[in-house]
Amino acid sequence: MIRLTVNGTVHELEVPAYRTLLDCLRYDLGLTGSKEGCGVGVCGACTVLLDGKMISSCIALAGFADGRSVTTVEGLAQDERLHPVQQAFVDAGGFQCGICTPGQVVSAKALLDANPNPTEAEIKEWMVGNLCRCTGYYKIVESIRSAAQRSRA
Amino acid sequence: MNDFDYRSPRSLDEALAILGEYGEDARVVAGGTALVTMMRQRLVQPRCLVSLRDVQGLGRIEANGGLRLGALVTHRDAEVSPLVQERIPVLAETFRRVATVRIRHMATIGGALAHGDPNQDPPVTLLALGATVNIRSARAAREVPLTEFFRDYYETALEPGELVTAVTVPAPPARSGAAFLKFLPRTADDYATVAAAAIVTLERDGVRCREARIALGSVGVTPLRATSAEALLGGQPLGESLLQAAGEAAKTAVDPLTDHRGSAAYKREMTAVMVGRVLGQAWEAARRSAQARP
Numbered sequence: 288m289i290r291l292t293v294n295g296t297v298h299e300l301e302v303p304a305y306r307t308l309l310d311c312l313r314y315d316l317g318l319t320g321s322k323e324g325c326g327v328g329v330c331g332a333c334t335v336l337l338d339g340k341m342i343s344s345c346i347a348l349a350g351f352a353d354g355r356s357v358t359t360v361e362g363l364a365q366d367e368r369l370h371p372v373q374q375a376f377v378d379a380g381g382f383q384c385g386i387c388t389p390g391q392v393v394s395a396k397a398l399l400d401a402n403p404n405p406t407e408a409e410i411k412e413w414m415v416g417n418l419c420r421c422t423g424y425y426k427i428v429e430s431i432r433s434a435a436q437r438s439r440a
Numbered sequence: 441m442n443d444f445d446y447r448s449p450r451s452l453d454e455a456l457a458i459l460g461e462y463g464e465d466a467r468v469v470a471g472g473t474a475l476v477t478m479m480r481q482r483l484v485q486p487r488c489l490v491s492l493r494d495v496q497g498l499g500r501i502e503a504n505g506g507l508r509l510g511a512l513v514t515h516r517d518a519e520v521s522p523l524v525q526e527r528i529p530v531l532a533e534t535f536r537r538v539a540t541v542r543i544r545h546m547a548t549i550g551g552a553l554a555h556g557d558p559n560q561d562p563p564v565t566l567l568a569l570g571a572t573v574n575i576r577s578a579r580a581a582r583e584v585p586l587t588e589f590f591r592d593y594y595e596t597a598l599e600p601g602e603l604v605t606a607v608t609v610p611a612p613p614a615r616s617g618a619a620f621l622k623f624l625p626r627t628a629d630d631y632a633t634v635a636a637a638a639i640v641t642l643e644r645d646g647v648r649c650r651e652a653r654i655a656l657g658s659v660g661v662t663p664l665r666a667t668s669a670e671a672l673l674g675g676q677p678l679g680e681s682l683l684q685a686a687g688e689a690a691k692t693a694v695d696p697l698t699d700h701r702g703s704a705a706y707k708r709e710m711t712a713v714m715v716g717r718v719l720g721q722a723w724e725a726a727r728r729s730a731q732a733r734p
Contacts, residue, residue, distance in 0.1 A: 303443055304443060304444055304445065304446035304489065305441035305442065305443055305444065305479075307476070307480075326480060327477050327480070327481075328473055328477060328542075328543055328546075329629070331540070331542065334542060340516075340545045341541065341542050341545060342542055342545055342546050343473075343542055343543065343546065345480075346472055346473055346476045346477050346480070346546075347472055347476065347546065348446070348469075348472060348476060348489075348491075350446050350448070350491065351472060351491070351493060353448070394542070412541075413541055415540050415541075415627075415628045415629050416539065416540030416541075416542055416543070416629045
């Protein structure tokens, strides 16, 4: 039995030891926002926050999160109101097909939580490893910059 | 992934007892970035996974003359630690160059050493700095110099029942400087084609080399010291021809594999280039240090 707090809700689950955190979120809890891309911790599509720190949930076992707090992309919006990072991705066109977007958004939120006023170099260094295969990275960086500005305003 | 017993001991003694019980059938897991990935690829199929997550006391960074980094210190912890940044800046910089922030939040120092992957960055700098690995089993504690720790591709001196508890890094001597470089022709989070670290200590004259240590990654079955290059440096002043000679000598220490990061011949040539560069940077840092505090 493991106990996960996911986006503020406590879940007690019986899962096999080999269950990854990503599969647990997607298949046991139905939170399909986090995606499996590479499955080896490289692409960033499965990025979630574990006790506030971004990790690759595809190479974390669900057991690693026992007793801890997980934030997924589903936990960012408040009711109908998008998180400032999500709104900025919409407004600045920070995505095309969308499969990398949950990971991009969660990583960007983690960045702004740690550093509300990042330089472009800091944004790029932080976002290394959140791969986008369609649109390139300019608009993603732009989205994050504009989210930072908006959060300061 | 195969099914396995998952154990989360709360103390080191408890962890060691479980390891003793399962022997070769147990694997220790900390951040999981290496082991869980290998398990997903079915390269490793342990009967028991011993998670160190809840073991207290292995996550500290302490000054003890040099530094003692607990096995559960993450790469990110080491990168952002003011203590590491101040005492041994090259070490903080090396951790900053590993993979991505996301992976650095997960991957631990002890895990990286126990993994024994010759493509990792921290072992290279730790080798150059003369680090030692602290190891425990249920029966004994021992300390192994990093030069004797790496045995072969993904093989270390760790015996079944043993685990890494810490790595100890001596304080860099007076009039010394260090540098770490990795050559990345593909992406910033990739393994290096060649990684190189060096520490140079100067004589009192602030000009001639007293001692230098050079270490390399991704160019053999283990991270390795380029002792053939080091041997050329004692008593010598820095010069372009010396850097070149050291680079050439380092080529004899390496045995790289051809892969998508470069052919073996290319990596051997790049070894010479990277050794020359890293040595030049370390030497320059040593000279600044000697000028500031002769």
